[in-house]
Structure formats: structure tokens, C-alpha cells
Amino acid sequence: MKILVLNGSPKRDASDTMHLTRAFLEGMKNAGEQEITTVHAVDKHIEYCTGCFSCMRNGGTCVLDDDMREILEEILNSDVLLFNFPLYCYGMPAPLKALVDRILPLSSMRMEKIGERYEHVGQADFSHLRYVMICGCGFPNSKHNFEPAIAQFELLFPEGRTIFTVPESPLFGVPEAGEVTEPRLALVREAGRVFAETGTVPDALIEAIGTPMIPEEVYAGMVNGTMQ
DSSP states (O other): OEEEEEEOOTTGGGOHHHHHHHHHHHHHHHHSOOEEEEEEGGGSOOOOOOOOOHHHHTTSOOSOOSTHHHHHHHHHTOSEEEEEEEOBTTBOOHHHHHHHHTTGGGEEEEEEEETTEEEEEESSOOTTOEEEEEEEOSSSSOTTTSHHHHHHHHHHOOSSEEEEEETTGGGGGOGGGHHHHHHHHHHHHHHHHHHHHHSOOOHHHHHHHTSOSSOHHHHHHHHHHHTO
16 A cells, blocks of 8 residues: 655654654555555645646646645555644645645546535546544644644545544654653554555544543643643
8 A cells, every 4th residue: 555644744754743654554554565655745846736727628737737736646656645734723834735725637527416516526536535634733622723634634635535633743752751752653553554445534533533632731831830
């Protein structure tokens, strides 16, 4: 299985959320051999989409000649797209959002009604793709924080998606917090194994991964204490 990791964190491999992604990939490897490619969006030359729509009219070629041409080829040659990013202003960090904007060449101007909404018809066959979102934030819980990012991901990828949202994610970068983070990473590894074997993850496991690791008030007190 070919997995393309699209990492939106400017911290690259040092991202708190990448601890979760690495655990998920370890779980997938436990189920079988995987071919993994990681793209750090911040390191790529990706111009902003100009909204000219030329790509949607000319068969999928963007007028901008930058690293997105290679990334689009990687996307179409992959089986799983794994989006790893920390929550920035309730959405994706800017480098990853620029990358997502530039997947427009995969769609045509023609649209069709799916259910109650209209969607652009694809110019390429990406029906084989599955999509995973792993997003962490520094808040003590998930309430009224992740909803915008989740809604965008669901609209971008209506089918074949799996979403993990994890509060208190800065704890994964603190070695002293291993007592609480390692059991959570073990759950993420299990999720990766199950995903590799079945293509889905049970809702109960996703919910367990997204719960606070330590009491909310304790975590908030720790964060506030470091600010003094």
C-alpha cells in the first residue's frame, strides 16, 4: 500500500501531531508492508492558486510551474492520503491550505448534483484513494475547536475518509508525559493496524483517541503556569 503523508506543520518531523501520525503508520506496518512518502508542505515551492480555472478547462494542467505538479502525480499514484496538521485558527496551517487549494486540476468545471449539494466532476480517476486526517490542538478538549477543520475535510473528501482529532497534543512532545501519552499512542497504533486491514476504524476507538489524556483543568493549569 502506498501512503502519502501531507504534513502541514511548519515544525516538520518535530510537530507534536507527527507523534500521532508515526504511531498510526507503525500500526499499519504491523499489518503488512507499506510504502510511505512524507511531504512537508512548508518545504515545497507551492504558489497560491490564482483562481483562473485554466486547469479545469484544459485537462488538468496548472499554469503555475512549481512543486505541485510532482505532488499531484504522487497523489494519484497513492492509495492513502494522510493529512497531518496542528489546528491553526480552527483550520489547516497556511502551507497545507495552499497545497489543498492547488488540487483543483483534479476537477473539471462540469458539476453534478450529489444528494443535496453540487460537486465538480473529476478529471482524473482517484476513486481508489482513501483519506485520513490526524489533527491535534493545544486546547484541553475537543469541544467547539475542531468542527471547522472537520467540516472542510468532510466536504473535500465525501467518501473514504477517517478523521482523528486529539486535544492536549503538546503533551506528545514532552518526554516526562510518557505515562499518559504512551497508552494513547498505543491506541493510535491499533487504529493504524485496523485501518490497514479493513480500511476503516471503529467509532469507539476514534472517540477514545480523541479524549483528554489528563483532566482538562489540570492541563489548562499547567499551560497557564508556563505562561507566567
